[in-house]
Amino acid sequence: MLDQLTQLVRDVDGAWAAAIGGLDGLLIEGHSTANADLNLLIAEHAGLYRSASTAYSTTLNGGQTREMYLRGERLSVYLHPIKAEYFLLLAVDARSNLGQARLYGRDTARKLEAIL
Numbered sequence: 001m002l003d004q005l006t007q008l009v010r011d012v013d014g015a016w017a018a019a020i021g022g023l024d025g026l027l028i029e030g031h032s033t034a035n036a037d038l039n040l041l042i043a044e045h046a047g048l049y050r051s052a053s054t055a056y057s058t059t060l061n062g063g064q065t066r067e068m069y070l071r072g073e074r075l076s077v078y079l080h081p082i083k084a085e086y087f088l089l090l091a092v093d094a095r096s097n098l099g100q101a102r103l104y105g106r107d108t109a110r111k112l113e114a115i116l
Contacts, residue, residue, distance in 0.1 A: 001020060001028075001029045001112060001115055002029055002031060004108050004111050004112055005018040005019065005020070005029060005030065005031040005108070006018075006031045007108075008090060008104055008105065008108045009031055009032075009033060009090075011100075011104045012090065012092065012096065012097070012100050012101050012104050012105075013095065013096060013097050013100060014092045014093045014094070014095045014096030014097065015090055015091065015092045015093075015096065015101065016032060016033050016034045016036070016091055016092065016093060017030065017031065017032035017033070017034060017036055017038060017041065017089070017090070017091040018030065018031055018032075018088070018089065018090050018091070018108070019031070019032075019038045019041065019042055019088075019089045020082065020086055020087070020088060020089075020112060020116075021042035021043075021045065021046055021086065021087055021089055022042075022046065022085055022086055023046055023049070023050055023085050023086070023087065024046065024085075025042060025043040025046040025047065026042065026043075027039045027042045027043075028086065030042070032091075036091070041077070041089060041091060042089060045070075045077055045079060045087075045089055046087070048068070048070070049065070049068055049079050049087055052065055052068055053065040064081075065081065066080075066081070067079060067080045067081075067102065067105075067106075069098060069101075069102075073094075074093075074094070075091065075093075076091070076092050076093070076094070076096060077089060077090065077091050077092075078090040078092065078098070078101045078102065078105050080105050080106060080109040081109070082109050082112050082113050082116060083113055083116060086112075086116055088105060088108060088109045088112065090105050
């Protein structure tokens with residue numbers, strides 16, 4: 001799994017971290033080229049992802065959450081589900097390309113789904 005995460009960071013312009021997290025907020029595996037706390041990134045984003053998924057499926061009748069993207073001033077994160085209990089997190093900087101993050105992120109999530 002670490003090989004796929006490392007390759008994802010290499011392939012996406014502006015990417016600096018990729019990780020697999022559980023919806024319980026625990027880090028399964030991760031790779032970062034920056035001095036970042038991947039445990040904290042996974043824990044915080046797991047809560048956001050759970051809340052968004054509940055809102056979409058229950059409150060808004062929008063079905064299952066397929067992906068989520070959050071953009072801040074210094075941090076942007078793309079999330080993609082892997083099976084029902086895991087998700088892929090890809091952290092990128094301001095010069096990142098969302099289309100590229102989505103394309104490579106989806107492909108990596110599919111590969112990881114076969115492993116998990």
